[in-house]
Amino acid sequence: MSVLLAAAFLFLKTGEKFATQETAEPTVAELTAYVGDKAGTKFEPTVMNDPIKAAEFCGAKKPAAGVVTPGFYLQYAKALQMEPLLETKRTGVKEERYVLVVRKDAPDDLAKLAGKTIATPLANEQRYVMAVILRGKLGDEIRLKQASDVENAVFDLVENAKSAADAVLMETGAWALFKDDPELGSKLKVVYESEELPRDLVVLFGPKNDALNSDKLKAALKEMTGNDAGKKILSSIQVDAFVDIHQPRLSQAQSLFYGK
Numbered sequence: 696m697s698v699l700l701a702a703a704f705l706f707l708k709t710g711e712k713f714a715t716q717e718t719a720e721p722t723v724a725e726l727t728a729y730v731g732d733k734a735g736t737k738f739e740p741t742v743m744n745d746p747i748k749a750a751e752f753c754g755a756k757k758p759a760a761g762v763v764t765p766g767f768y769l770q771y772a773k774a775l776q777m778e779p780l781l782e783t784k785r786t787g788v789k790e791e792r793y794v795l796v797v798r799k800d801a802p803d804d805l806a807k808l809a810g811k812t813i814a815t816p817l818a819n820e821q822r823y824v825m826a827v828i829l830r831g832k833l834g835d836e837i838r839l840k841q842a843s844d845v846e847n848a849v850f851d852l853v854e855n856a857k858s859a860a861d862a863v864l865m866e867t868g869a870w871a872l873f874k875d876d877p878e879l880g881s882k883l884k885v886v887y888e889s890e891e892l893p894r895d896l897v898v899l900f901g902p903k904n905d906a907l908n909s910d911k912l913k914a915a916l917k918e919m920t921g922n923d924a925g926k927k928i929l930s931s932i933q934v935d936a937f938v939d940i941h942q943p944r945l946s947q948a949q950s951l952f953y954g955k
Contacts, residue, residue: 710816
């Protein structure tokens with residue numbers, strides 16, 4: 696009787712304060728147990744929120760598959776031999792976009808932020824922020840400040856705290872909450888909104904793991920919406936479905952990222 700060896704599975708959500716092994720591993724383990732059973736593979740999940748440490752993890756543990764941010768994929772695709780398989784459609788998120796928010800009394804001219812400090816959960820994906828989200832509009836002079844808690848960064852901005860950044864880069868979903876806040880909304884404004892961005896990706900890592908059938912894994916992820924058990928797990932990770940990759944959007948991000 697053969698023993699099924701566990702394959703490492705990386706779940707990365709850059710800058711998300713709750714995306715830690717201690718907090719989110721039990722939830723992600725439900726996902727990997729479900730799809731692993733369907734694909735005939737036993738997964739051992741690791742949840743992380745730091746792309747640099749995630750890259751180190753990949754070098755040491757050689758994961759077979761994972762869910763990663765587009766910024767991580769673009770940065771390490773070649774080094775880690777990543778192959779995108781599917782993308783995630785997050786619950787309540789029609790389009791993945793970011794906005795750059797400043798104080799109401801700040802200049803409307805985006806160029807005025809050149810050389811300033813921007814707080815964002817994506818500070819550790821600097822090249823992705825600068826080239827893909829901001830499309831090079833602020834050059835290479837911006838300074839990114841890690842802000843795992845966007846709310847705190849916004850409060851500091853509004854109060855002009857000593858440690859405050861000059862702007863906060865956040866998802867449009869987060870901005871919708873601040874915009875409608877009776878205290879904060881009137882004190883803030885958007886000076887830049889990104890184009891629609893790639894979604895988080897399900898990837899395979901190289902070299903190819905013979906114990907993992909990628910076709911079965913892809914089918915298992917896509918079919919989760921078709922039964923109650925799958926739907927419950929998707930709900931727990933705030934994902935509506937795993938869907939086919941929007942290749943033109945990802946290709947455009949690649950061109951921007953690599954300066955082609």
